[in-house]
Amino acid sequence: MTASRAEAAYSRAAAAFRTPTLDLLHGRFAPFVVATLSILFTADRASVPIADAHAELGEILEELRSGDEDDERRVPVGTGRDVGRNWVRLGWLVQQIDDDVEVYRLSAHAVEALEIAGRTGGGRTRVSNSRVRTLLEAVENLADSAEVDPARRLERLHQERALLDAEIARIETTGAADPLDDDELLEEAENVLHLARELPADFTRVAESLKAMQRDVVAHLRRDERPTGEVLREYLQRARDVMQSTPEGRAFAGALRLIGDPERIDALTDQLHSLLRQPFALMLDATQRAELDAIGRRVELGVEEVLAAQRRASHVITGQVKTHDPLRDRQVDDLLRDVIAGLHVWDGRGAAEPVRSLPLIDLGHLRQTVSDIRPPGAPAPLADAEDVEFPDRDTRAWGGPRYAELEEYVAGLGEEFDLGAAFSDTANDTRRPVDLLGLLEIAHRNGMTEHDEVSIVEALRPDGTARRFAFGAVTARTTKEDVHE
Known part of the structure; x- marks a missing residue:
């Protein structure tokens, strides 16, 4: 009987030491692993992008390797990426995708190991009044929750109410809360x-x-x-x-x-x-x-x-x-x-047996009748732009430059003209911001000369609002033929 109990206890302990939690704490580089994971992951940083984690791991490795102690006893070999991938394999880190970014998170085993290390290294772990009271209250709550006798449940509730009433009466009488000491x-x-x-x-x-x-x-x-x-x-x-x-x-x-x-x-x-x-x-x-x-x-x-x-x-x-x-x-x-069975049989030297079965292809919906194989008729030709009637003048006013009106206007300005002055003198319906661009395009096409001065013009939008523009002064020719004279 003693031997069987010992064997069972030993089996349980051996199984516990095979878990990633105790493997982390019992490993050769346990202090390095605990210190590094506590640096990388905090209460406000539950996940770390993998690229950032590898970079930070590399910096920690480099810093610790530069110390006076034996490097092989303090930190593992390899780069930060090697160490991170190894920790994933050991079950201490978990890879996942967060917002299209691949990140590391602590596994439950690593969190538990850090908790054990922090609690052990935190100093005082003692039996205190608070700790014992927490246990007693948990047991009392469990007993109350499992109680099926209504009389005993009522008795318990009356006792709690009596204690609360006594505390309320004491505070109302004395006017003091009497908190616990420090x-x-x-x-x-x-x-x-x-x-x-x-x-x-x-x-x-x-x-x-x-x-x-x-x-x-x-x-x-x-x-x-x-x-x-x-x-x-x-x-x-x-x-x-x-x-x-x-x-x-x-x-x-x-x-x-x-x-x-x-x-x-x-x-x-x-x-x-x-x-x-x-x-x-x-x-x-x-x-x-x-x-x-x-x-x-x-x-x-x-x-x-x-x-x-x-x-x-x-x-x-x-x-x-x-x-x-x-x-x-x-x-x-x-x-x-x-395929896997064929790879096991194939020795890599002879001809490989081809795969003779493939999944059926999904062809979708095919034509079911062939009564009329001609394609549908071509769409009607587009109407001439001159035949198009604009039902809403305001809609056209928000369109592009009115090249026809601008070219007719430029033709009456003489051989050369100042573009800024010409734009300021044009009619309101062709003094929009887009018409300024159209006028600059016409001037560039016919030939123009730029000056160091600055021209400032005011354009009118279709809704009546004005907008000022500044550009290098331009002297433009009226016709393109003048450029070659």
Whole structure:
């Protein structure tokens, strides 16, 4: 019996040490891994673009390698990219796409390892009044929730109400709140920090359970040979109920009713800021104050991480269902199996056996009748521009330059003219900003000379508003023939 218990205990311990969490903490470069991950990922930086992470890893490696200690004992070999990819393989980092950018996130195992390292290196881990009271209150709440005898439940509620009434009467009589002393408040704050350190690993574990469920559903869907309609109904329902598909998701859904309200998160943040202004907060070190201040943000980011994983899982499952074709999937799977089997047999020297089966091509909808194979008739020719009537003069007024009117106007200005003066003297309906461009185009075509002076003109828009333009003074010719004289 003793031997069997010892074997079972040893098996459990060996299995625990094979998890990425203890593998991280027990590895040769554990101090480097813990220090680097705590630098790269913070409460306000839950994900890091992969390119940035590799660059920062390279800088940390270079800085630590330049120290006096033995490099091989302090940091691993390789570049920042090599180290990052290795951590993904070991299960400490997770790759995903956020807003079309590939990023790293801490895995649940890495978050748990950082929590253990932080709690162990944080100094005082002690049995305190606050810690024990938290345990007792949790047990009492559990017992109350499981109580089925209404008389005992009422007795408990009457006792709680009597204590509250006594406290209310005391404060109304004395006018004093009598808060706890600073040492007791410090114990309470340390207990809060202890509880808060466990949240990131819990949130990440829920998100990873949803991702694992997503992969399982997609793999199962590809193997499913039932009619597509039946598959659609089952898996679309599973996509809608994705949060209820895992034990972690169901637990989070219950917790979300407490922390999912933005007003509750705002109230939590305000309470934390108020606590940091209290005298006892000065007894906390800088790291503890920063952790206390970041609790609200940490909860908010954790909720966002889980909800993002839920949306991503629903999107992937729904997209897979919409494109699900059992016949095509089986054909592709059979083809891949034939190719892999042929590669195992082929020695690389002789001729390879060609693939003799391919998935059927989807030709879409073909013509079903050949009664009239001629194409439809050509469209009617466009009408001459002179025959077009503009029903709305205002619509035409917002169009391009009126070249015909401008050319007729320029023809009566003599051999040469100043473009700015000519534009200012033209009629209002050809003094629009676009007509200034048309006049410049005509001047450039016929030949023009630019001067150092600046011409300033005022153009009139069709709606009556004016706009001033400044340009280099231009003397233009009336006709193109004058350029060659």
